Amino acid sequence: MSTFLYRLGKSAYSKPWYFLTAWILILGVVGALLGVNGIQSSSEMKIEGTESQKVLDMLAEELPAAAGGQASVAFTAPAGERLDTPERTALILKAINDVYNMEYIINPAELAAQAAAAAGQATGANPSAATGQTDAAGQAAAGGQSATADPSAATGQTDAAGQAVASGQSATADPSAATGQAAATAQAAPYGPLLADGVPVPGVMLSADGSIALFQFQFTVQQTSLPSSVPDNIINTVTEVEQAGSGITAIPSDSLKSIPSIGSTEAVGVVVAAIVLFITLGSVVAAGLPLITALLGVGISVGGAFALSSIIQMNDITPILAVMIGLAVGIDYSLFIVNRQRRLILDEKLSAGEAASRALGTAGSAVFFAGLTVIIALCGMLVIGIGFLSTMALVAAVSVLINVLLALTLLPALLGLVGERICTAKARSKNVASVNKARHGFSHRWANATVKYRWIIIILVVLGLGTAAIPVTKMELGIPSGASANLDTPARQSYDIISKGFGEGFNGPLLLVAQPNNPADKISMQTLGKLVQELQMHDNVTLVSPMGVNATGDIAIISLIPKTGPTDTATRDLVQDLRDPASGLASGNDVKLGVTGFTAINIDMSSKLSDAFPIYIGIIVILSLIILLLVFRSVIVPIKATVGFILSVLATFGLTTAVYQWGWLHSLFGFDTGGPLLSFMPILVTGILYGLAMDYQVFLVSSMREAYVHGRRGNDSVVHGYDLASRVVLAAGIIMVSVFAGFIFAPDAMIKQIGFALAFGILIDAFIIRMTLVPAVMAIFGDKAWWLPKWLDRLLPNLDVEGDKLIAKLHAEGGEKK
Structure with missing residues (x-):
């Protein structure tokens, strides 16, 4: 040598x-x-072979819209003031509509229209089924997320996948099965929908004191596949509410941050x-x-x-x-x-x-x-x-x-x-x-x-x-979240504001996928409603909302918000409980549960x-x-x-x-x-x-x-x-x-x-x-x-x-x- x-x-x-x-x-x-x-790079940290990645890959194949990435924007009012004044609501509504009209963003209004058109075509064959589908889609669009009867419960979901599932995919959606549970949850929750002229603003929740509004939406693809201009355009659009005299502050979530x-x-x-x-x-x-x-x-x-x-x-x-x-x-x-x-x-x-x-x-x-x-x-x-x-x-x-x-x-x-x-x-x-x-x-x-x-x-x-x-x-070990970001960063401010207005768990939602143990079986709305009620009874669960069933009836999507944050040990224990076949949650309903989402992946x-x-x-x-x-x-x-x-x-x-x-x-x-x-x-x-x-x-x-x-x-x-x-x-x-x-x-x-x-x-x-x-x-x-x-x-x-x-x-x- x-x-x-x-x-x-x-x-x-x-x-x-x-x-x-x-x-x-x-x-x-x-x-x-x-x-x-x-130059191309991404923030993706894909872990092949894990349970959460398998579920995400399955969704990407069966229900692509349900596998898209999520993001949120928190709007705040000055101390002691509310956001639901006519002037401020109008500014927020305009910003949200502009975001929904962007490419790569799921627009619940468009999905509702598509579902209504599909329902019209199906009227001759089965009027009652078509009517149920249309109603479910309309509620999903109005509430912003899921096919539940109560918009206030629907607006609470981080995953907008339900917009696609309930309105664009499901032919069997019957919202009545989960209505009681959703309504009960809505009554207990210290938040509700942001209303514009008496109509819920799609995808937006308002805190109990009216000082914080949370706008949650979903992309049609994973964030790693988004052009870099999309997050920038979203941030520029939502910050337009910060007009002179409005008093509104827009704080994008950590998922919209630059590399x-x-x-x-x-x-x-x-x-x-x-x-x-x-x-x-x-x-x-x-x-x-x-x-x-x-x-x-x-x-x-x-x-x-x-x-x-x-x-x-x-x-x-x-x-x-x-x-x-x-x-x-x-x-x-x-x-x-x-x-x-x-x-x-x-x-x-x-x-x-x-x-x-x-x-x-x-x-x-x-x-x-x-x-x-x-x-x-x-x-x-x-x-x-x-x-x-x-x-x-x-x-x-x-x-x-x-x-x-x-x-x-x-x-x-x-x-x-x-x-x-x-x-x-x-x-x-x-x-x-x-x-x-x-x-x-x-x-x-x-x-x-x-x-x-x-x-x-x-x-x-x-x-x-x-x-x-x-x-x-x-x-x-984990992935550093907004909870550990510096106090002066948008990521930390977004995390703290969401935690204050709605609970820490809203920073780390979980996406559940239920499938029958027997591939020949279907998931009925009654089964889905019972499963949702049992999930809601878990000690570490804040909110559970059914997001619909796919057209073939063998995949149900559920959004679950924990009480604890994404990096807490209790959240990890919750994920393990949900996946455990012996926990009774899945076995009692003859289904198998998969858990995914950013928190589960981490x-x-x-x-x-x-x-x-x-x-x-x-x-x-x-x-x-x-x-x-x-x-x-x-x-x-x-x-x-x-x-x-x-x-x-x-x-x-x-x-x-x-x-x-x-x-x-x-x-x-x-x-x-x-x-x-x-x-x-x-x-x-x-x-x-x-x-x-x-x-x-x-x-x-x-x-x-x-x-x-x-x-x-x-x-x-x-x-x-x-x-x-x-x-x-x-x-x-x-x-x-x-x-x-x-x-x-x-x-x-x-x-x-x-x-x-x-x-x-x-x-x-x-x-x-x-x-x-x-x-x-x-x-x-x-x-x-x-x-x-x-x-x-x-x-x-x-x-x-x-x-x-x-x-x-x-x-x-x-x-x-x-």
Whole structure:
């Protein structure tokens, strides 16, 4: 490996324009594809194989309108005033009609007209059935949602699917079956319909004090399939009610928010990285090269992902994650190689060209295997079988791969253009003094201290990280909702206003699908009414409304509003009760119940990810242990590296739980309210942290291995290797932490949590585990740390990561090349 990379580095250094031209062409192709295909992304987090997704897929096939996405807008009046004045009602009604007239929005008035026309055609065949269908459709249109006799109950539903089901699909709808239940619910509910000239405004509820109106509507497709202009047009339309003097405020729901974006705070991390590079490498030229390669790597990988986004569905967070990882590893890998080249120039008086080639042969080998470990950790997510998570992992892995290739090809080409200027004359003249100083500098003293007080350090680190990991036992997973958004955001304002006026459960409605246990049976209106009444008796149910039966009579749609919010444990328990065949709700009516909707999907996602987590950990640990075994040719070092990582990742999740779930130091990190952690964050962060942790393991311990291979023994090899690598590992750790920390203050809650976990995970692993615990443990084992059974030594290929064979070959060819 080292010999191949040495030749590659020599070729790139001597013929830089060949390599530069190749990468410029690749960037041009990516730019051209991006221009042709455009940028497409979505907020979809589809979890294949879960109960909620199966129900949603079935609805998409059988009743497409019932599977569309939902959204809402809350209208508020000034304190002590009402919205149902003629002037304000007229403004709200106009805005709602304008929304209903938009493309991709279900319009209940149009559905009612279609149902009336269908009823007219059926009059000759069965007048009574036609009349019942028309009445049901009219009530659904007037009430805004379901085919119930009482509009006040109908207006309470978040899912407008009933508009399509009752008015456009059902030929058997008989509202009388559920009338009593709906009326009773309406009497008990502290809200009713917003009336305009005595007629209910479709899809709008009014709170008991008249200060809050909730407009709920449904799209004809999922939000992920909507053009980006549709949510913007809706927001612009409903905010027109905020006319001078009206006093009305329109607050769109979180489902109408824009996609997460990268803001100015992320640029701070790049600035800090530039400063650290300058301090570490000592010149603007040397510091600029890692930044150039990292930015180019991010541009190619993220641009390429966007260029293919019309073919491969990509989540909104995917490119942001690729930027995070690409910047961090791109800078670190190039820094490691440039630092090794400068050290060879200054310490061994080699020419810049020879030093660059040798740096690629030695440090480049470590970069290659470090990158391979990160890629393995990311690709391990593919076994989980979740589409959007697999895409995120692949895009991030490609970003790492491209940055590794850039570090091994473009970087030596850039070094060839820079030539001897990589080290200034001032740096060369001060080298001897700096070397002597380094031998008695902080890193040398720190290494000796960790070796001397190794047992105390091990005990303190284990106790400290173990204490930090305690909150993990209380970690709750979910999707951050409006309940945990900042107080000044529309998402939080919408959540709080809906909760105040109608109850917290209206922020997380559930969509129930009832089907006969016997496929030959039908669901009668009597069965549906009885089922609705039994559901309404559940302790954690606020409102249940039947939304109709399809034309064939074998699928019934029911909307259910819990009392608790979408991320509450009680809501999760309710979903489990509804699905449980033994609960009596379904079995007593000879039907099977399916539960879907955004809330149910999030609950299922958290459950599936929790189940997949141990399998994922096992896969990446086994594969990475094999890589580390090949790199270090040691049994103890890979095991020690893995144990250290487990300590750091547990402490990381403990801190993340304390901050983002419990709300500790929330004002310091720029958020107002704690909530459940992002459901896929543990798997995502574990994969990334494991890969990056092994980066530092490779960088640091390969220097110790190199010192051991070249004749140093015992603690001397530990201290010497630490001296050689600690400066660059320290710089790399600071850069990583800075880049990831920039995302902590991003506007999106999901990005905040990921940025925090990665930043503090690297902080713990790089500075506490690798630079403190590792030398202490290595000192305990001494030379035995490099023990490898003879039979295994014969089986394993010698990858020569330290470049021992390369140096021997160069000596054999005529001594040290200058």
